[in-house]
Each structure stands twice: as structure tokens, then as C-alpha cells.
Amino acid sequence: MSYQYPPPNQPPYGAPTGPPHGYQQPPYPQQQYGAPQGAPPQGQYGAPQGAPPQGQYPPQQGYGHPPPQQGAYYGAPSPQPQAGYHAPPQPQGGYHAPSPQPPYGAPPNQAPYGQPPQGYGAPPNQPPPAVPAMAHRTAHPPMGQPQGGMAPYMGAPSVPSLGYVPGQTAPGDFRPQADALRKAMKGFGTDEKALIQTLAPLDPLQMAAVRATYSSHIGRDLYKDVKSECGGYLRDGLLAVIDGPLMHDTACAREAIEGIGTKEWLMNDVLLGRSNADLNAIKTAYERTYRRPLTKDVEGDLSFKTASLFAAALRAQRHDESIPPNPHAMENEARTLHEATSARMVNNVTEVCAIFARSSDNEIRAIDQAFHARYHASLEKHIEKEFAGHMEDALLHMYRTAKDPxxxxxxxxxxxxxxxxxxxxxxxxxxxxxxxxxxxxxxxxxxxxxxxxxxxxxxxxxxxxxxxxxxxxxxxx
CATH class of the missing domain: 1.10.220.10 (Annexin)
Structure with missing residues (x-):
């Protein structure tokens, strides 16, 4: 007969008992989370007795984009999907890319993964998102101005992506996984295959629960154990998985800035094209971990031109995806981009950065359509023509995030x-x-x-x- 774990006389397994790696302050309050789609039946490996049936768990969310609009707690039902997070179901049989550039004002016929509902510059065949009443009475914000006071236009605030709320873990008994991990590293030698087999299938909140359980059940730090037992790129990958999305992004942001030179590719990957909620979570975690503001570190590590783009992006004041783009305003934005580049001897970088930093993904697609209709060239080709180096890479990263992540x-x-x-x-x-x-x-x-x-x-x-x-x-x- 197999050994049955006794019922714990303590908070549920998966509740964090100490601060995550790198934190020097008390952890954030724990939040509740539902069971995943396709969770194992009751009594199976890693599933708690009495686990909720399949289908009562919010579907896997898009990494790096806001989830559906919710209430105060992550996982609450949503009457309105948050744009950029829930893609419509994709047909099987292969990748379905956006169709060729449609006529001016007409949205593409097929949405790539992660695009929002119907609206100017968005895919068709879905009802347009509800617009707050005050938004109808609010003009599109002036170009080049900060958007901090534009609350009616900004729409409802985005919600952090899966794995971006510290202290949030999946429910259940994760002692079997903790035991398997300890067994793989205990004694002489390390069973790397067992480590990979146990850690690779976990989603962000399951990973957080396994790490917390390893600490409470085994009495050791999983991050430190893996770091001491493994080496090379295997170790780097396992530690990144153990850290989870938020703390790994935080560590990557620090690594991009730290030391001689800047890892521009890493800074682009982590900080550009992100939702307001995820950027704010990264900034908060960075300051808690390193006792210094991310915005100051980024500003001090870049040239003036790219520093202005990242400073604008890190304000986390992008327009909300639930607000449909204003066609007239998008035409003005496209005209402004052209006048700030092709119509000048020297590019007005500040104006270009302001537009990209404040625009939602939906708006960037709409600006691209308006730009193509007026100037018979895609915005992507225009960026490649007018910019070079890190600025070109950064703007293209934001553009491609909006077009097809x-x-x-x-x-x-x-x-x-x-x-x-x-x-x-x-x-x-x-x-x-x-x-x-x-x-x-x-x-x-x-x-x-x-x-x-x-x-x-x-x-x-x-x-x-x-x-x-x-x-x-x-x-x-």
C-alpha cells in the first residue's frame, strides 16, 4: 500500500512561508487561485482531494499581456475580455497569420494570437468592446502629452498577467513534487532528468506552489539547492523557471543594466510592449529587490534617444485596449509620425517615442493601417528606413508585439x-x-x-x- 500523506495541520500547501528569492521584505499577501484546465483527477499526482472539476479554472492567459478585465481578485469572472489577452480559438492544422494589408480602415481578416476584439484596426466578426460612457465625451488626448490625467480615456486599469501577483499560488498538495525534487538532488550526484521532468510542465502558479511547498515541507530553499547542484545553461534555465515570470523579468532587467555595457536585447524583451499592470509589477518588484528605482537605472544606462523611449514606456500609461481607436485620431498619429521623420532633416525622436509609448496594441495596428493608406508603406518598413541601432530594434519590437506577438x-x-x-x-x-x-x-x-x-x-x-x-x-x- 502506498504511503498516504497525513492531512496538514497548517495553512494549505502552496501558501508561501517566506519571501521569494531576492526579496528583503515580508512577502505580499497571498491570493487565491483556481485549479487549471485539465488538472489531474482527484487522488492523482499533485492534485488535492476534492479538487474542483475541470473547467472551473480560468484558461491559460497570454504571457506578457493583461488578462480579462476582472474584479478585485484575480480569477473573478469577467463580463468583458481584456484586449490583447484572450485570442479567439485558432483553427487547427497550422499557423494562421494576418491577411495582407486590407484597405484603409478595414481590419485584418484573421487575428494573430493575442489580438483584441472588434474595433478600428482590430479583427472583425466580434462585437465591439463596451466603451465607458465618459469616453464618448472625451476627445483623443493631444499628441506628445503625458496621459496620467486622462482617466476617462484610459479605460479600466489592466490586471496583471498570470504569475505577476507576488504571493499568488495554485491550490493543492504539491508535496509529491517537492519530494521528487529533493530526491533528485539528495546524496551523491544529481538526477537532472528528474529535475527537468518535474519542473518543465508547471505553469507559473503551480511553480510558485511547488517552491513554497519545498520550503515548508522539506525545510530547504529550492532555488539554492538547484543552483548548487547544477551548472551551465541547464542551471540558468532551471533557475529561471523556479523564479517564475515576475522575478525572472525583474532579474533580467537588472542583468540588462548591470556591469559594463547594456544588454539592449534583454531590455527590449522584458520592458517593451508590456501591459501597464505588468510593468508596474516589475517596477515594484525591482525596487523591493534592489532598493533602487528601475526608471533611474534604465535612464542612466542608455543614450538620450533610447532613454526617452524607455522613460515613456516605464510610465506605464498606455491607453487601455478596451477603448476602440478613434479613426480621426489615428490618422493624426500617422501624420505626426511621418512629419516627425520623413518631413525633417533630423527625426523628432521625442514625438515618435511618445506615440509608441502611449498607444495600445489596438491603436498601433490602427496607426499602421492609416499610415499605409496615406503613404503607401507599412509602418514597419518606415521604421527600418528612418531608424537604426537600438532605437530601430526597440520600435520594431513594440510594433511586432502589437501586430503579431x-x-x-x-x-x-x-x-x-x-x-x-x-x-x-x-x-x-x-x-x-x-x-x-x-x-x-x-x-x-x-x-x-x-x-x-x-x-x-x-x-x-x-x-x-x-x-x-x-x-x-x-x-x-
Whole structure:
């Protein structure tokens, strides 16, 4: 007869008992969370007795974008989907990219993963989002001005993505996983395969629960144990998974700035194209961890031009996705972008940065349509023509996040593997970030196959080896 764990006489397993790695202050209050889609039946590995039936758990959310509009607690039912988070179901059989550029004012026929509901510059065949009554009486904000006071236009505040609320964990008994992890590292040698097999399938809140349970049940720090038992890129990948989305982004932001030189690619990946809620969560975690404001560190590490873009983005004052773009305002924004670049000897970088930093993804798509209709060129090609270096990469990252985040990530992953040698550090960071959302991950794999004619997993398998290879493949499966 197998051993049955006694019922705990303490708070439910998964409740954090100490601060997460890097924090020097008491942890945030714990929040409740429902059971995942496809959770194992009662009595199976990792599932609590009396677990809620399948289907009562909010679906996997898009990593790096706000979830559906909710009440005070994450997981509350939502009458209105938050744009940029819940993509409409995708047909099976391959990646479905946006159609060629439609006529002016007409939305694309097929939405890539993560695009919002019907509106100017958004995919059709869905009802338009509800607009707050005051928004109808509020003009589009003047170009180039901060949006901090534009509450009626801004719409309802976005909610943090899955894994961006500190202290939030999945429910259930995760002692079996904690035991398996300890067994893999206890005694002589380390069972790297067991570590990968246990950690790779976890979603952000399950990972947080396993880490907390390891601390309370085993009495040890999982992060420190893995760090001491593993090495190389395997260790980097496992530690990134253990940290979870918020703390890994926080650590990456610090790493991008720290030391000689700036890791511009890492700064772009972590800080650009993010929702207001996720950016605010990263800023708060950064200051709690490193006792210094992220905005000051970023400003002191970049040139004037790119510093202005990141300063505007870090204000976290993007227009809300639930507000449909104003066609007249989008035409003005497109005209302003052209006048700030092609119509000048020297680009007005401040004006361009302000537009990109304040615009929602829905608005960026609408501006692109208006720009194409007026100037017969895509905004992407215009950026490539008018800018260079880090500024070009940063603006393209924001543009591609709005247009098709799955294709954006497919291109970023290929960038890690193309050319002479593999950029392993980038590959680890980007694979871990993609793996947090299974729906988005599948979209990325289809986008990669469509763009490059290869299967992403096989491409990664050919660029890596050993336990490092096993981890990268397991995270992408």
C-alpha cells in the first residue's frame, strides 16, 4: 500500500512561508487561485482531494499581456475580455497569420494570437468592446502629452498577467513534487532528468506552489539547492523557471543594466510592449529587490534617444485596449509620425517615442493601417528606413508585439540560433518566457514553421546538447 500523506495541520500547501528569492521584505499577501484546465483527477499526482472539476479554472492567459478585465481578485469572472489577452480559438492544422494589408480602415481578416476584439484596426466578426460612457465625451488626448490625467480615456486599469501577483499560488498538495525534487538532488550526484521532468510542465502558479511547498515541507530553499547542484545553461534555465515570470523579468532587467555595457536585447524583451499592470509589477518588484528605482537605472544606462523611449514606456500609461481607436485620431498619429521623420532633416525622436509609448496594441495596428493608406508603406518598413541601432530594434519590437506577438517570438527565437554559433543566453531567456503560456507557445511553434519552414523543437534540438537540450525541448513541448 502506498504511503498516504497525513492531512496538514497548517495553512494549505502552496501558501508561501517566506519571501521569494531576492526579496528583503515580508512577502505580499497571498491570493487565491483556481485549479487549471485539465488538472489531474482527484487522488492523482499533485492534485488535492476534492479538487474542483475541470473547467472551473480560468484558461491559460497570454504571457506578457493583461488578462480579462476582472474584479478585485484575480480569477473573478469577467463580463468583458481584456484586449490583447484572450485570442479567439485558432483553427487547427497550422499557423494562421494576418491577411495582407486590407484597405484603409478595414481590419485584418484573421487575428494573430493575442489580438483584441472588434474595433478600428482590430479583427472583425466580434462585437465591439463596451466603451465607458465618459469616453464618448472625451476627445483623443493631444499628441506628445503625458496621459496620467486622462482617466476617462484610459479605460479600466489592466490586471496583471498570470504569475505577476507576488504571493499568488495554485491550490493543492504539491508535496509529491517537492519530494521528487529533493530526491533528485539528495546524496551523491544529481538526477537532472528528474529535475527537468518535474519542473518543465508547471505553469507559473503551480511553480510558485511547488517552491513554497519545498520550503515548508522539506525545510530547504529550492532555488539554492538547484543552483548548487547544477551548472551551465541547464542551471540558468532551471533557475529561471523556479523564479517564475515576475522575478525572472525583474532579474533580467537588472542583468540588462548591470556591469559594463547594456544588454539592449534583454531590455527590449522584458520592458517593451508590456501591459501597464505588468510593468508596474516589475517596477515594484525591482525596487523591493534592489532598493533602487528601475526608471533611474534604465535612464542612466542608455543614450538620450533610447532613454526617452524607455522613460515613456516605464510610465506605464498606455491607453487601455478596451477603448476602440478613434479613426480621426489615428490618422493624426500617422501624420505626426511621418512629419516627425520623413518631413525633417533630423527625426523628432521625442514625438515618435511618445506615440509608441502611449498607444495600445489596438491603436498601433490602427496607426499602421492609416499610415499605409496615406503613404503607401507599412509602418514597419518606415521604421527600418528612418531608424537604426537600438532605437530601430526597440520600435520594431513594440510594433511586432502589437501586430503579431507569436510571429515576433518566432523571429526572436530564430535570431538566437542563426549565424555563427548559438546565442545560448538569449535562447534560454526566450524559451523560458515563451513556455509560461501553453496556448501562446503553440502559436509560436506554428508561426516559426510558417516563417522558416522548420519545426522549432527540431531546430532547438540541433543547436543544443545534453541536459541543456533536454530542458529546452521539454519547455517547448
Amino acid at each position: 507569436a510571429m515576433r517570438d518566432a523571429i526572436l527565437l530564430e535570431d538566437c540560433m542563426s549565424g555563427m554559433g548559438t546565442k545560448d543566453e538569449r535562447l534560454v531567456v526566450r524559451v523560458v518566457r515563451v513556455h509560461w503560456n501553453r496556448n501562446h507557445k503553440e502559436q509560436v511553434k506554428r508561426a516559426y514553421h510558417r516563417k522558416f519552414g522548420k519545426h522549432l523543437i527540431e531546430r532547438v534540438r540541433g543547436e543544443t546538447s545534453g541536459d541543456y537540450q533536454r530542458l529546452m525541448v521539454a519547455l517547448l513541448e
